[in-house]
Amino acid sequence: MLGNPHQYAASDPRAREALTTLPVYGQLPFVPVRATGCDIITSDGRRILDLYGGHAVAALGYGHPRLLQAIQEQSERLLFQSNAVALDVRAAAAEQLVAIAPANLTRVFFVNSGAEANENSLRIACMATGRKKVLAITHGFHGRTAAAAAVTWKAANSWYGFPNTPFDVDFIPRDDIAAAHAMIDDSVAAVIFEPIQGVAGAYDLSMDFVQALSDACRSSATILIADEVQSGMGRSGRYFAVDACSVEPDILTSAKSLGGGVPCAALLTSEKLSALMQSGDLGSTFGGGPLASAAILAVIETIQAENLLDNVRQREAEIRQHCLVGPVTEIQGRGLLLGLVCDRPAREVQSALLEQNILAGTSADPNVLRLLPPLVLESSHVRRLAQALAA
Numbered sequence: 469m470l471g472n473p474h475q476y477a478a479s480d481p482r483a484r485e486a487l488t489t490l491p492v493y494g495q496l497p498f499v500p501v502r503a504t505g506c507d508i509i510t511s512d513g514r515r516i517l518d519l520y521g522g523h524a525v526a527a528l529g530y531g532h533p534r535l536l537q538a539i540q541e542q543s544e545r546l547l548f549q550s551n552a553v554a555l556d557v558r559a560a561a562a563e564q565l566v567a568i569a570p571a572n573l574t575r576v577f578f579v580n581s582g583a584e585a586n587e588n589s590l591r592i593a594c595m596a597t598g599r600k601k602v603l604a605i606t607h608g609f610h611g612r613t614a615a616a617a618a619v620t621w622k623a624a625n626s627w628y629g630f631p632n633t634p635f636d637v638d639f640i641p642r643d644d645i646a647a648a649h650a651m652i653d654d655s656v657a658a659v660i661f662e663p664i665q666g667v668a669g670a671y672d673l674s675m676d677f678v679q680a681l682s683d684a685c686r687s688s689a690t691i692l693i694a695d696e697v698q699s700g701m702g703r704s705g706r707y708f709a710v711d712a713c714s715v716e717p718d719i720l721t722s723a724k725s726l727g728g729g730v731p732c733a734a735l736l737t738s739e740k741l742s743a744l745m746q747s748g749d750l751g752s753t754f755g756g757g758p759l760a761s762a763a764i765l766a767v768i769e770t771i772q773a774e775n776l777l778d779n780v781r782q783r784e785a786e787i788r789q790h791c792l793v794g795p796v797t798e799i800q801g802r803g804l805l806l807g808l809v810c811d812r813p814a815r816e817v818q819s820a821l822l823e824q825n826i827l828a829g830t831s832a833d834p835n836v837l838r839l840l841p842p843l844v845l846e847s848s849h850v851r852r853l854a855q856a857l858a859a
């Protein structure tokens with residue numbers, strides 16, 4: 469499945485990257501040269517239906533006129549200024565994010581990546597509680613920085629790399645309500661969880677488990693952090709996946725789809741936690757820059773103008789109805805963050821689909837193929853996927 473850079477001509481970017489970048493990524497065997505709608509056009513002229521969206525980033529697909537216009541106009545007007553000055557476009561992005569977030573989350577801190585959003589959330593939790601332990605959920609993924617990776621399942625014994633974690637860490641077995649109640653107490657600064665575990669294969673945590681996390685956090689004054697880096701910004705069929713239950717996290721993180729392809733991330737939190745923060749406690753040079761802010765605004769406006777939450781729910785229903793075929797034995801996840809559980813290795817299914825010019829993702833579960841397509845996906849795309857799976 470993955471390309472071997474040595475088989476390519478010296479001018480091929482795969483051979484050149486292999487000589488100039490760190491050898492840390494397994495790369496797919498094609499080179500995109502442009503993209504439009506939900507299609508990637510490759511250097512050898514293939515047109516590939518993208519059901520992976522660059523790790524869930526391409527919320528509006530490629531070349532969406534509203535996003536292009538917003539970033540072009542903003543670049544011409546003011547490409548960059550830092551948080552040393554207030555900006556109309558940053559204020560508007562924060563206002564719009566707060567408007568779509570759970571009601572208790574009224575404050576925004578802008579950063580650049582999902583890991584950075586989680587890193588700062590964990591810092592806020594430690595600062596606010598003075599506690600030294602953080603709990604996460606088995607199979608969860610939260611990023612590659614020191615604190616975010618410390619709460620990422622199985623990072624410690626593979627790629628963590630640092631000699632120590634910044635705090636004590638333990639993992640609650642996913643969906644184990646009794647363990648949640650037993651483990652969350654007043655020694656715990658924060659519990660971090662993904663409502664739908666993306667890297668794990670779009671595994672949807674049970675609502676009862678999420679409610680138990682929330683209840684136990686409330687009774688021990690522990691900070692509840694919802695990592696919606698992958699599940700947020702409409703991907704679950706609601707703005708945020710926690711909207712499907714009555715749980716209000718103390719902090720929610722968003723990235724990936726947030727800027728539709730312009731790198732950006734944010735954490736949202738409550739008035740109560742915001743009131744504990746002072747000038748200098750957190751910071752970021754690029755976070756909340758004008759270009760990122762303009763992109764965030766364009767993504768939110770487009771989700772609303774094009775009823776993309778409805779679109780996500782309709783496409784999910786179609787996928788559930790038509791794609792339980794061929795190797796697929798079960799479909800997990802929510803909205804357009806779906807895991808197709810296969811009766812054979814997901815990599816084999818991924819390769820077979822790619823031969824039919826359809827790109828899907830894999831996951832940490834070797835039998836789960838992951839779909840993270842643009843939220844603008846159409847019925848015709850679902851039909852193509854169903855036919856390709858059945859072939």
Ligand SMILES: Cc1ncc(COP(=O)(O)O)c(C=O)c1O
Nearest residue numbers: 581582583609610611666697698
């Ligand atoms: C749930 C979740 N949190 C955090 C991250 C890290 O985000 P980033 O790669 O932007 O640092 C990811 C990335 O896959 C993710 O899926």
